[in-house]
Amino acid sequence: MTTNDAPAAAPAKAPAKDPWELPDVSGLVVGVLGGTGDQGRGLAYRLARAGQKVIIGSRAADRAQTAADELGLGIEGADNAECARRSDIVIVAVPWEGHAKTLEALREDLAGKLVVDCVNPLGFDKKGAYALKVEEGSAAEQAAALLPESRVTAAFHHLSAVLLQDESVEEIDTDVMVLGEVRADTDIVQALAGRIPGMRGVFAGRLRNAHQVEALVANLISVNRRYKAHAGLRVTDI
Amino acid sequence: MTTNDAPAAAPAKAPAKDPWELPDVSGLVVGVLGGTGDQGRGLAYRLARAGQKVIIGSRAADRAQTAADELGLGIEGADNAECARRSDIVIVAVPWEGHAKTLEALREDLAGKLVVDCVNPLGFDKKGAYALKVEEGSAAEQAAALLPESRVTAAFHHLSAVLLQDESVEEIDTDVMVLGEVRADTDIVQALAGRIPGMRGVFAGRLRNAHQVEALVANLISVNRRYKAHAGLRVTDI
Numbered sequence: 001m002t003t004n005d006a007p008a009a010a011p012a013k014a015p016a017k018d019p020w021e022l023p024d025v026s027g028l029v030v031g032v033l034g035g036t037g038d039q040g041r042g043l044a045y046r047l048a049r050a051g052q053k054v055i056i057g058s059r060a061a062d063r064a065q066t067a068a069d070e071l072g073l074g075i076e077g078a079d080n081a082e083c084a085r086r087s088d089i090v091i092v093a094v095p096w097e098g099h100a101k102t103l104e105a106l107r108e109d110l111a112g113k114l115v116v117d118c119v120n121p122l123g124f125d126k127k128g129a130y131a132l133k134v135e136e137g138s139a140a141e142q143a144a145a146l147l148p149e150s151r152v153t154a155a156f157h158h159l160s161a162v163l164l165q166d167e168s169v170e171e172i173d174t175d176v177m178v179l180g181e182v183r184a185d186t187d188i189v190q191a192l193a194g195r196i197p198g199m200r201g202v203f204a205g206r207l208r209n210a211h212q213v214e215a216l217v218a219n220l221i222s223v224n225r226r227y228k229a230h231a232g233l234r235v236t237d238i
Numbered sequence: 239m240t241t242n243d244a245p246a247a248a249p250a251k252a253p254a255k256d257p258w259e260l261p262d263v264s265g266l267v268v269g270v271l272g273g274t275g276d277q278g279r280g281l282a283y284r285l286a287r288a289g290q291k292v293i294i295g296s297r298a299a300d301r302a303q304t305a306a307d308e309l310g311l312g313i314e315g316a317d318n319a320e321c322a323r324r325s326d327i328v329i330v331a332v333p334w335e336g337h338a339k340t341l342e343a344l345r346e347d348l349a350g351k352l353v354v355d356c357v358n359p360l361g362f363d364k365k366g367a368y369a370l371k372v373e374e375g376s377a378a379e380q381a382a383a384l385l386p387e388s389r390v391t392a393a394f395h396h397l398s399a400v401l402l403q404d405e406s407v408e409e410i411d412t413d414v415m416v417l418g419e420v421r422a423d424t425d426i427v428q429a430l431a432g433r434i435p436g437m438r439g440v441f442a443g444r445l446r447n448a449h450q451v452e453a454l455v456a457n458l459i460s461v462n463r464r465y466k467a468h469a470g471l472r473v474t475d476i
Contacts, residue, residue, distance in 0.1 A: 005276075005400050005459075005468060019464050038243075130446050160475075162243045173474045177457065205460035208368050212453035219415065219451060221243075222443030223473055226257050230243060232474040235458075236411045237398075238465040 019203065022191035026051060030192065031087030033057045033080050033094055033102065036067045039118065040093030042164025043156060046172065048073035050195040057083025057090075084109035089116060089192060091156065092143060096121040096132070099139055103146045111149035116189055117210075118156035120217040128222060131215030140179065140210035153180035154210045155189050155201070157217055160230035171198030174232025178203055179210050202235050257441065260429035264289060268430065269325030271295045271318050271332055271340065274305045277356065278331030280402025281394060284410065286311035288433040295321025295328075322347035327354060327430060329394065330381060334359040334370070337377055341384045349387035354427055355448075356394035358455040366460060369453030378417065378448035391418035392448045393427050393439070395455055398468035409436030412470025416441055417448050440473050 030047050034040040035056030048054040048071065056071075057080040058064035064077030084090050084106050090113050094102050099119050103110070119139040121132040136142040140154035155178040163169050176193035178201050180186040190201025204213065216233075223231040268285050272278040273294030286292040286309065294309075295318040296302035302315030322328050322344050328351050332340050337357050341348070357377040359370040374380040378392035393416040401407050414431035416439050418424040428439025442451065454471075461469040 005398050005462065127444060127446075131450060160243050163475075179457075202461060203464045204457040206365060208365075209453070209456045209460065212369060212450035213457060215447070215450035216454060218447045219417075219442040220473075222447065223440060223476065224243060226441045227476040229475040231476055234472040234474055235461055236470040236472055237401075237467040238461065238469055 022187050022194065022201070025089075025188055025191045025195070028088040028188075028192075029053045029055065029086060031055045031057055031083040031090040033083060033090060033092050033106070035077075035083075035093065036063050037093060037095065038161035038165065039156075039159065040091070041067055041071065042159070042161045043091060043093060043118075044075055045071050045073070046164050046196045047192070048075045050197070052192070052195060055083045055087055080106060081109045084113060087113065089114045089188065092117045092119060093156075094119065096139065100142060100146060103143055107147055107149070110147050113150050114185055114188060115143060115147060115150045115152045116156065116192075117143045117152060117154045120157055120214045122215075122218055128225070129218040131211075131218055134211070137208065138210035138214050140207050140214070144207055151180075151182060151185045152207065153178060153185050153189050154207060154213065155179065155193060157213055158220060158233050160224075160232065163230045172196055172232070173198050173234075175200045175202045175235050177213050177233070177235075179205050179207055179213060181206055202238065204235075260425050260432065260439070263327075263426055263429045263433070266326040266426075266430075267291045267293065267324060269293045269295055269321040269328040271321060271328060271330050271344070273315075273321075273331065274301050275331060275333065276399035276403065277394075277397065278329070279305055279309065280397070280399045281329060281331060281356075282313055283309050283311070284402050284434045285430070286313045288435070290430070290433060293321045293325055318344060319347045322351060325351065327352045327426065330355045330357060332357065334377065338380060338384060341381055345385055345387070348385050351388050352423055352426060353381060353385060353388045353390045354394065354430075355381045355390065355392045358395055358452045360453075360456055366463070367456040369449075369456055372449070375446065376448035376452050378445050378452070382445055389418075389420060389423045390445065391416060391423050391427050392445060392451065393417065393431060395451055396458060396471050398462075398470065401468045410434055410470070411436050411472075413438045413440045413473050415451050415471070415473075417443050417445055417451060419444055440476065442473075
């Protein structure tokens with residue numbers, strides 16, 4: 001039986017950095033591709049409300065502008081390419097169906113950017129939601145394959161778009177699992193998540209372990225149906 | 239972007255049962271196959287400490303007996319077949335490598351039993367843990383395929399064997415995601431999880447969504463390494 005306990009410590013080396021010591025990201029511009037959808041709009045709203053500069057991206061600039069105007073808080077709208085170019089961190093919140101095509105088209109605009117994929121490849125039938133097989137392993141790994149010059153991470157999968165968009169909700173009671181290959185990048189995404197009241201960014205592994213984090217949304221949908229809830233996740237003992 | 243919010247309500251029908259109304263399972267005998275391993279031993283200890291009658295199963299009856307004697311609390315030891323036959327609920331906590339073979343050999347002994355698979359098919363290399371591909375989709379679905387006459391569920395994946403076995407730990411601060419096809423069965427497993435102080439059994443979907451729950455242990459291992467913790471999971475808003 002494999003348990004989740006950490007293996008024996010590695011050989012002695014420099015003291016580990018405090019995992020909760022995260023950079024100041026308050027000055028970074030955050031773009032949200034697919035920012036006119038429920039999840040993207042909700043994230044844009046929460047980040048702007050926390051004081052972050054946010055640009056909503058959409059295929060059509062006017063639709064992005066309309067969404068930005070509706071949300072206020074200094075949010076701007078632009079087409080996806082301009083959104084990518086003007087942002088330091090780019091959250092990918094497009095529908096799974098358009099994921100590969102959208103990212104391929106933005107490869108140059110996203111070069112050098114910190115990309116945060118939050119897409120959950122799911123199918124639905126009469127029995128509810130289920131995880132789709134993704135050739136690259138996960139949406140995040142597909143992003144990494146399509147964007148070799150970007151710094152790809154994965155996060156923000158387990159959020160309720162209803163809660164994100166509900167202005168009367170002051171705090172979002174959930175941790176955000178952050179995955180990636182480079183600590184400097186995952187630290188930034190953790191810090192970004194931590195800007196939203198109630199949220200905490202938690203490092204949760206490399207991109208090769210993104211599939212199960214994405215797919216777990218199918219389970220949260222089952223939880224929400226059974227308990228009539230907007231479930232999130234907290235990691236205990238940290 | 240697919241979010242985790244529940245779809246619109248189904249057409250009007252009989253009022254839904256209270257999801258927290260669970261059966262009394264205190265009189266059921268719980269067997270633990272692979273009960274001499276860390277996870278099995280930890281679960282056996284916690285359940286017996288909560289007042290449940292527990293039988294530890296192992297390939298060798300004498301090894302099971304030794305483990306039972308060490309734990310006390312009225313726990314008995316037996317070979318796997320006897321453990322299965324004498325139990326109402328049988329937790330499968332064997333190593334993934336022996337999973338299929340063990341269950342195949344116990345098909346008749348497990349007929350009619352409520353089987354709870356808690357096996358996590360993981361591989362390890364220099365970069366840490368990763369999810370193994372399972373032909374049937376997950377360990378739980380493999381169990382269901384091999385045990386057509388049993389009532390197969392999945393649960394208890396995300397527990398720290400260290401915490402389970404630490405007698406000084408009074409409460410285990412985690413929810414237990416319970417998966418299965420039949421509500422009467424998942425209700426029983428939820429109730430069983432709820433017997434352990436601090437734990438709560440939460441319905442989290444059908445067996446076809448077991449893979450990601452099993453695989454998520456790889457992420458918890460990353461969490462444990464980064465934060466020097468014994469992480470568990472809580473579902474929020476329920």
